[in-house]
Amino acid sequence: MTAEPRRPTRQLIQPDLPAFDSAALDPARRAALAELLLTLADDEFVIGFRDSEWTGIAPMLEEDVAFSSLAQDEIGHARLWYEMRSALTGEDPDGLAFGRQPDQYRHARLLDHPRNGWAFTMVRRWLYDTADAVRLAALAGSSFVPLAEVVAKVRREERYHLMHLDAWLARLAEHSGTPRGKVQAALKALAPDALSVFTPLDAEQALIEAGVLEAPMTELAARWLREVNARLAALDLRQLPHTDPPVDGRSREPVHESFAWLWEEFTSVARLEEGAQW
């Protein structure tokens, strides 16, 4: 690749989010939205970096490409959610993404697990993406229009992730012996944290009353469990237990060793030179 100098007079990356009037929202509603948006952003950001760990080392070239694309999609979604939150709070979106301490991230605990092997990665990603699909469906009719618009776009992209991951889950599950055994082991290991995507939000009731979120997280979790357990049963895989989502499923106390490592990785450039642009 030839290194062509960038034109120095303009910033290459501009915010993508269209401007909206955040002052029209009352402070309580703005705070509730900000909390929701941070969970959406951090989930997509962390899963995106998890995906990127496979760039260059996936078991086959096609998956190297696929996981790099998944990463690119998810980081793109995270960028919009950080920008939307910033439009509400006045924070710097880059500061949100790269400038926080590890214990300030609000992603679901499901994403704290290291990537482990290929089967583990597939199971975790399938659990996350199916949960994310249920959550996005509950935000699709949001009264907060900028959110509803981006959700509509995100869902069209996530469809390809779901198809890809579900095909992989089936492919591994239908191979008796090692692949199937690894899927079962991953389901067992991840079951305690599987519902953490639906960790209730502090301001959840306000979001429901405002017409932003369709139903409480516990109800979304129950919907999701019905869906995934039906699919797991069809593949003759172990089911997830019917429980409520954990209340501390986005808590970083203590910070998981694997997330501490990931944070070191994804903030390494930003920490090298504060305020650097690239």
Added chain:
Amino acid sequence: MVAAGMGTRPLEAAVWAALHDVHDPEIPTISVVDLGVVRTVEAGEGSIRVELLPTFIGCPAIDVMRHSVEDRLRDFASSVSVEISFAEPWTTERITADGRAALRAAGFAPPQQSVTNPDRQLSVLPSLPVGECPYCGSRNTTLENAFGPTLCRAIYHCADCRQPFEQFKEV
């Protein structure tokens, strides 16, 4: 809103025509107008405002297109603003007939129509659209990878003419 290429006022019509010169940096065979990325053009006294719809949210080409549109329109008005919009999702149905022909001529299969309902994607996972070989027209093809060299492209293989080809993903 003015539909693609249908500017009713002379300046808007001229802007739409000029935008045919701006191409997708990742698929240079197609213009931003034929790709359906230009949503609106508003041309007033000394100022032009253009709205672009991103194909995929994480696609870095949108920043390049934004700058290329600004550059192309600089001579038309003293103030040119190019904004990203999500007011409607960009879908592959926005690609024009000319755009589809240009894709095919460059060896890209144009996207196929979707029959899936995104609301039912979880319980009934949809199958991917069939790929139509841009070289021989065969539909006897298999999906090799839903993810290709860019976010908007999938890779297929044609069993009849035995060529791999890329298809613009249907979204």
